[in-house]
Amino acid sequence: MTKVFIIPFHVTRTEQSIMPPDISGAxxxxxxxxQNYIEATEKSLKKLSQDGxxxxxxxxxxxxxxxxxxxxxxxxxWPDHVASLLTQSEFEDAMVNARVVYGPFGSYA
Incomplete structure (x- = not known):
């Protein structure tokens, strides 16, 4: 059993962003x-930065x-997004390997 923290963010794009250019934020x-929510938040912040x-x-x-x-x-x-998200085994693999996973993006122009 792996404890996972769910950390919500408001993000904007940078020049080298994974977000399409017509989207300014999400x-x-x-x-x-x-070990705690602080460590999980720091990992998430690093991943966000890597993804622009x-x-x-x-x-x-x-x-x-x-x-x-x-x-x-x-x-x-997110019942409408289940097909586009990781499967249970993919998610558990990501968590065991300390990767950060994104939920669906709620974007705006």
Whole structure:
């Protein structure tokens, strides 16, 4: 059982962003493991930066879940996006390997 922190962010794009050029910002939750929410947030901030996303704000609240609940979580939170998100085994593999996973992006122009 792996504890995962769900950290919501408001982000804007930088020049070398993974976001398309016609999108100026978005809201996204990062899923990350850590000894505590501070460590998980630091990992998420590093990943956002690597992907050309500038965090404008860390939103509240930060939630916790266990990695085994991924399928249930995304089915409840984003039923329309389940097909585009990681499978349960892919998510658990990402968490075991301390990778940061993005939820769906709620973007704006």
């Amino acid at each position: 809201y996204v939750s990062c899923y990350s493991v850590g 996303l500038h965090p404008q704000e860390i939103l509240q609240p930060i939630h916790e879940m266990i990695s085994e609940d991924w399928t249930k979580h995304i089915s409840e939170m």
